[in-house]
Amino acid sequence: MIIKNFKTIEINDRIKTSVTIKSNNYDEEELWFTMSKKYANYICKTKLDGFLVGMLYPAMRFGEDIYVDGCVSEKLLFNLNNYAIPLLLSFSKSLNNIKISSKTTIENNSKGEGIGTGFSAGVDSFCTLYDRYILEDSPSFKVNSLLFFNVGSHGDWLQHGSSEFTRCKFETRHIELKKFADEINLDLIDIDSNLHFFHHWWHSYSHSLKAASVVLLLQQHYSKYYYSSAGLNYYGTLSYSKFYKNKDIGAYCDPILLPLLSTESLDFISDGCAYTRSEKLLHILNYEPAGRYLNVCIDHVDRWKNCSGCDKCLRTLLTLDITGNLNKFDKIFDFKIYEEKREFYIISQMLKVDYDPFAADNINLAKSLGIRLPSIKYARFRQRLRDVSNIPILIYRKILKTI
Ligand SMILES: [Zn+2]
Numbered sequence: 001m002i003i004k005n006f007k008t009i010e011i012n013d014r015i016k017t018s019v020t021i022k023s024n025n026y027d028e029e030e031l032w033f034t035m036s037k038k039y040a041n042y043i044c045k046t047k048l049d050g051f052l053v054g055m056l057y058p059a060m061r062f063g064e065d066i067y068v069d070g071c072v073s074e075k076l077l078f079n080l081n082n083y084a085i086p087l088l089l090s091f092s093k094s095l096n097n098i099k100i101s102s103k104t105t106i107e108n109n110s111k112g113e114g115i116g117t118g119f120s121a122g123v124d125s126f127c128t129l130y131d132r133y134i135l136e137d138s139p140s141f142k143v144n145s146l147l148f149f150n151v152g153s154h155g156d157w158l159q160h161g162s163s164e165f166t167r168c169k170f171e172t173r174h175i176e177l178k179k180f181a182d183e184i185n186l187d188l189i190d191i192d193s194n195l196h197f198f199h200h201w202w203h204s205y206s207h208s209l210k211a212a213s214v215v216l217l218l219q220q221h222y223s224k225y226y227y228s229s230a231g232l233n234y235y236g237t238l239s240y241s242k243f244y245k246n247k248d249i250g251a252y253c254d255p256i257l258l259p260l261l262s263t264e265s266l267d268f269i270s271d272g273c274a275y276t277r278s279e280k281l282l283h284i285l286n287y288e289p290a291g292r293y294l295n296v297c298i299d300h301v302d303r304w305k306n307c308s309g310c311d312k313c314l315r316t317l318l319t320l321d322i323t324g325n326l327n328k329f330d331k332i333f334d335f336k337i338y339e340e341k342r343e344f345y346i347i348s349q350m351l352k353v354d355y356d357p358f359a360a361d362n363i364n365l366a367k368s369l370g371i372r373l374p375s376i377k378y379a380r381f382r383q384r385l386r387d388v389s390n391i392p393i394l395i396y397r398k399i400l401k402t403i
Contacts, residue, residue, distance in 0.1 A: 001059045003051050004069035008043060015040045017217065019051045021198065025062050031055070033193045033217055042114070042189075042221035047071050047106060050217030053261055054195050056080065056100075057206040060088060063096035073263035074105040076216075084260040087253060092205070092246040111265045114222035118211060119146040119188065120153070121177060121295040123316065124228035127280040128271045130287045132226050133186070143226065145187040147218075148177055151210040152196035152203035167192065173295075176304040180293045191217075204248040212261045212268060219266040226269050227258055231277035236357045243355050276361045278319045291328045308337040314345045315358055322366045344386065347379040 005020040011034070018032035031051060035042075044050070048070040059066045081100055088095055117132060119125045133143040154169040174190045181188035191214050199206055208227065215225045230250040232240060237255060244251040258268040275283060284290040296316045299307035306313050317338045320326045326335065350373060352359035366373055374382070 001055060001062070001064040001066045002069060003048055003055060003066065006045075006048055006051075006070055008040075008045065010037060013037055015043070017043055019048065021055060023059075023062065023064060025058075025064075026198070029198070031193075031195060031198060033191055033195070033214065035189060035191045039189055039218070039221075042112075042218040044217060044220040046108070047073055047216075047219070047263075048102075049073050049076050049219065049263060050213045050215075052076070052080075052100065052102075053209055053216055054213030055198065056084075057088070057095075057209050058198050058200075060085065060095040060098055061201070063098065065098050066100045068100070068102035070102065071104045071106050072102040073265075074107045076261065076263045077102060077105055079260040079262075084257060087257060087260070088249075091249055091252050094246070107264055109264045111223035112219070112221040113144070114218070115142060115144050115224045115226075116147050116215065116218075116222050117143050117226040117228065117271070119148060119177060119181070120173070121180065121293050122228075123277060123280050123284065123294070123296060124231055124272055126284045126287070126290050126294060127275065128226050128228040130284050130290075132271065133184070134287060141224070143186070145189060146177075146181055147214070148174055148188055148190045149211060149214050150190075150192045150196075151214060152199060152207060166196070172304055176293070176295070180289060183289065189218075202247075204250070205246075206249055208250045208254055208257060209261075212258070215268070216261070216263070216266065219263060222266055224267050224269060226271040227254065229254060229270055229272035231280070232273070232357055233276045233279070234273045236276060236361075237273060240355075240357045243357075277315070277358055278361045278365050281316060281319050282323060282325075285325055285328060292331055294329065294332060306332050306334075308334040309341055314338065314341060315349075315362065318342075318345065318349070318362050319365065322362065322369060322371055344382070347374065347382050350374070350376060350379045351383060 002022040003019050008015060008017045013036060014034045015037050016032055016034045018030050020028055021031050022028050048068050049072050052066065052068055052072055055066065077100060085097065089097060117128050119129060132141065136142040150166060150170040154166040178188050195210055195213060211227060215222055230248065232251055241252050255270040255273055258270045262268050272280065295304065295306060296312045297306045297310055298312045299310045317333060320329055349359040349363055353363050
């Protein structure tokens with residue numbers, strides 16, 4: 001794989017920066033990122049680090065060495081070849097060992113003043129914002145702008161072969177997030193891209209690399225970037241990592257991977273591993289805007305609303321329910337939907353405690369508060385009853401398939 005032809009052009013009020021990717025699998029394709037012209041000075045024009053990190057996962061998947069026809073950070077190149085690639089090899093058997101080289105390297109220590117974090121209004125990003133902006137006093141560590149990317153979290157290649165759905169969801173969410181950013185006087189920089197269309201796999205396989213790619217692109221400005229943890233604390237990360245092998249790169253190894261993507265001028269920091277997901281949610285209860293803007297939903301609809309019935313909505317509602325805090329979120333959830341699903345959701349979580357840290361988190365929280373839960377025997381019985389009642393539907397579906 002060759003990364004070449006770096007260029008930057010203006011298109012109306014946006015600036016587009018791109019390279020050509022030459023690969024045995026893509027032939028020649030343009031990889032691009034766009035953002036408001038206002039932030040043109042943030043773009044790093046001396047190093048192609050962002051494009052390199054963005055293409056690392058596809059290159060390893062295809063078993064193609066990478067040659068960067070330009071300059072990259074000496075530190076990044078060293079860390080990728082010696083540490084990050086072996087770490088990624090331990091994540092998935094589908095990845096291949098590759099070697100990265102570049103035309104030149106640079107060791108540049110000049111640091112920008114930007115301290116950023118991604119913001120999607122989920123529990124993890126709200127917790128980082130609360131700690132590193134609202135509560136943080138030191139100007140050297142206090143967040144001074146927010147970023148919002150379109151690199152796969154709004155629908156990935158597997159779900160949506162075209163970019164229309166993802167862009168629509170990205171733009172809808174950006175409008176809502178911008179209202180909040182304006183309220184707290186922070187810039188929210190939206191960056192659109194086609195990076196996720198080079199990643200023909202689930203977004204969770206490479207999300208940390210894709211996000212880091214964008215920030216590296218802007219390292220002329222950013223010297224620190226907080227990447228919110230996936231909702232596991234340090235103990236959970238160490239205990240459950242084997243369950244996330246070949247599933248979620250962040251839950252598998254973010255606290256190890258992210259520092260390896262740092263350069264001489266930009267530090268990546270994995271933020272939030274001091275908390276479990278429920279601890280984060282209870283922490284941000286102290287921050288009033290969370291009750292108006294929290295958005296945890298993974299329902300695949302191109303609108304800004306918590307559906308109150310998907311796994312992430314139910315997980316959040318259960319924590320609030322257990323701790324008696326539902327009323328603080330009555331503007332953004334539909335409690336009727338939750339009530340209908342509540343019993344089976346609790347049962348499903350009880351049966352997943354041994355291998356799902358988020359289920360364990362809520363169930364252990366309920367137990368610690370002395371909340372009575374059904375017995376495991378009853379939970380298994382109810383689950384089996386539900387499975388049995390689903391049998392006619394399954395048979396019906398099978399018949400339909402054979403016709
Ligand atoms: Zn939902």
